[in-house]
Amino acid sequence: NAGVMQNPRHLVRRRGQEARLRCSPMKGHSHVYWYRQLPEEGLKFMVYLQKENIIDESGMPKERFSAEFPKEGPSILRIQQVVRGDSAAYFCASSPGTRDEKLFFGSGTQLSVL
Amino acid sequence: TQLLEQSPQFLSIQEGENLTVYCNSSSVFSSLQWYRQEPGEGPVLLVTVVTGGEVKKLKRLTFQFGDARKDSSLHITAAQPGDTGLYLCAVPIKRNEKLTFGTGTRLTIIP
Numbered sequence: 001n002a003g004v005m006q007n008p009r010h011l012v013r014r015r016g017q018e019a020r021l022r023c024s025p026m027k028g029h030s031h032v033y034w035y036r037q038l039p040e041e042g043l044k045f046m047v048y049l050q051k052e053n054i055i056d057e058s059g060m061p062k063e064r065f066s067a068e069f070p071k072e073g074p075s076i077l078r079i080q081q082v083v084r085g086d087s088a089a090y091f092c093a094s095s096p097g098t099r100d101e102k103l104f105f106g107s108g109t110q111l112s113v114l
Numbered sequence: 115t116q117l118l119e120q121s122p123q124f125l126s127i128q129e130g131e132n133l134t135v136y137c138n139s140s141s142v143f144s145s146l147q148w149y150r151q152e153p154g155e156g157p158v159l160l161v162t163v164v165t166g167g168e169v170k171k172l173k174r175l176t177f178q179f180g181d182a183r184k185d186s187s188l189h190i191t192a193a194q195p196g197d198t199g200l201y202l203c204a205v206p207i208k209r210n211e212k213l214t215f216g217t218g219t220r221l222t223i224i225p
Binding site for chain 2: 004033035040041042043044045048056059091093102103104105106107108
């Protein structure tokens with residue numbers, strides 16, 4: 001019974017490159033959330049998706065950031081033209097989308113921008 | 115301004131001591147969750163409290179939801195090195211929608 005799988009665990013990019021972060025939710029979960037965490041800080045909500053729909057992207061910067069959760073395959077968080085300030089740990093969480101608001105988190109992707 | 119303020123921000127104590135950390139807000143919530151996050155890993159849910167005044171115990175951890183459902187506390191008895199981690203409280207803003215996390219308490223238990 002695999003948990004939430006994120007890859008890669010570590011990603012190094014140079015300024016101006018693109019970063020693609022992948023998240024496979026737990027089996028049976030149709031809701032995916034992306035959070036960003038800076039060192040010594042809590043988690044900041046970025047985006048909430050259901051299959052093929054973005055439900056809430058209020059925490060995601062309007063420029064350079066996008067997210068998708070296609071009918072088949074993992075959810076993708078895409079950051080174009082990365083800058084040093086994008087360096088952070090990015091966590092994905094999933095839930096079954098029932099009345100229970102419990103989230104199950106992946107181990108995160110640590111993005112480092114050189 | 116932060117919706118959820120956690121205190122203290124950092125806490126370092128000796129093994130065997132007791133401690134309490136807090137999660138405070140001026141807003142009322144339908145429920146509140148506590149998570150623990152270890153270095154290099156994602157947060158793991160410890161407990162959900164729903165009713166005002168509710169107390170839940172998880173081995174040496176005692177969680178309490180305030181009577182007015184605006185705040186919560188986590189008490190650890192006889193702390194052990196394995197309790198080291200970042201403790202986060204979180205609340206759902208709407209049913210089935212995003213969780214908002216507190217600022218976190220980073221706890222270090224010294225052997």
